[in-house]
Amino acid sequence: MISYSLLNYIAPLGLLVALFILSFRIVAEYERIVVLFLGRFQAVKNPGLRIVVPGIQRAFKVDLRVVTMDIPPQDVISRDNVTVRVNAVLYFRVVDPQKAIIQVEDFLTATNQLAQTTLRSVLGQHDLDEMLSEREKLNYDIQEIIDKRTDNWGIKVINVEIKHIDLNESMVRAIARQAEAERERRAKVINAEGEFQASEKLLSAAKIISQNPQALQLRYLQTLNDISSQKNTNTIVFPFPIEVIQAVLAKHREG
Structure with a gap:
C-alpha cells in the first residue's frame, strides 16, 4: 500500500502535470490567440503549439478567415x-x-x-x-x-x-402600371416623331413640285396609273388640274 506521506508528494506532482498539459494550446494556421497576462495585454501568438499558463494568462482565439x-x-x-x-x-x-x-x-x-x-x-x-x-x-x-x-x-x-x-x-401593381404607361408614352413619342419627319418630307416635296409644273403633271399621271391598276376600281373621280389643260391647249394651238 502507498503510504500517506508518498501521497503528499504524488498529489502536487499530478496537479503540476495536469496544469502543464492544460497549458498547451494548438493554434491553427488561420487563427491567432490574444494573450492577457494578469489582465493586461501581453502578446498575439502565431500558429503552432503555444503555452498559456492557467490562472495567470488568459487566451482568446480569433479566426482570421473571411x-x-x-x-x-x-x-x-x-x-x-x-x-x-x-x-x-x-x-x-x-x-x-x-x-x-x-x-x-x-x-x-x-x-x-x-x-x-x-x-x-x-x-x-x-x-x-x-x-x-x-x-x-x-x-x-x-x-x-x-x-x-x-x-x-x-x-x-x-x-x-x-x-x-x-x-x-x-x-x-403600381410599378407594373407605371412601366406600361412609360411604354405607351414612348410609342406615342416615336409615332409623333415619325409624323413630324413625314410632314417635313411632304413639305419639301411640295416646294420642289411648286417650282416645277411638269413634275406636278407627272405626279398626277402616276397617281392615275396606280389607281387604274387596282382591280376593284370601276369609276374614278379625279381632280384634273387646270394647268394641264392649259398646257395641252397651248400645244394644240401651236400645232
Missing part, C-alpha cells in the same frame, strides 16, 4: 415614402486580433448591429427607383461606411451585397 454574415431583413422607408423590406450579406475579416478582442466586447454582434443600422440609414436616403437601378452604388456606399466605423475594432469589410428588395402587392 466571415459571411447575413444581415436580417430590414424595413426601410425610402425617400419617396415607399416601405420596402431589404436584406443583405456582409463579408469581412479580422485584420487586427488585438483590437478585435480589447476594443469591443463581441465584434461579431457589434458588426452585425452596425450593418443593420447602416443599411436602413443609407437606403432611406434614396428613392425606390434608385434602390432598384443603382444597387452597385448602394453596396459600395454601405461598405464604405461600415468599413470606416469598424476600423477601430480591427475589422476590414470586404464587400456588401444587397440580396433582395421586397415590395408589397399594391406597390408591384
Whole structure:
C-alpha cells in the first residue's frame, strides 16, 4: 500500500502535470490567440503549439478567415415614402486580433448591429427607383461606411451585397402600371416623331413640285396609273388640274 506521506508528494506532482498539459494550446494556421497576462495585454501568438499558463494568462482565439454574415431583413422607408423590406450579406475579416478582442466586447454582434443600422440609414436616403437601378452604388456606399466605423475594432469589410428588395402587392401593381404607361408614352413619342419627319418630307416635296409644273403633271399621271391598276376600281373621280389643260391647249394651238 502507498503510504500517506508518498501521497503528499504524488498529489502536487499530478496537479503540476495536469496544469502543464492544460497549458498547451494548438493554434491553427488561420487563427491567432490574444494573450492577457494578469489582465493586461501581453502578446498575439502565431500558429503552432503555444503555452498559456492557467490562472495567470488568459487566451482568446480569433479566426482570421473571411466571415459571411447575413444581415436580417430590414424595413426601410425610402425617400419617396415607399416601405420596402431589404436584406443583405456582409463579408469581412479580422485584420487586427488585438483590437478585435480589447476594443469591443463581441465584434461579431457589434458588426452585425452596425450593418443593420447602416443599411436602413443609407437606403432611406434614396428613392425606390434608385434602390432598384443603382444597387452597385448602394453596396459600395454601405461598405464604405461600415468599413470606416469598424476600423477601430480591427475589422476590414470586404464587400456588401444587397440580396433582395421586397415590395408589397399594391406597390408591384403600381410599378407594373407605371412601366406600361412609360411604354405607351414612348410609342406615342416615336409615332409623333415619325409624323413630324413625314410632314417635313411632304413639305419639301411640295416646294420642289411648286417650282416645277411638269413634275406636278407627272405626279398626277402616276397617281392615275396606280389607281387604274387596282382591280376593284370601276369609276374614278379625279381632280384634273387646270394647268394641264392649259398646257395641252397651248400645244394644240401651236400645232
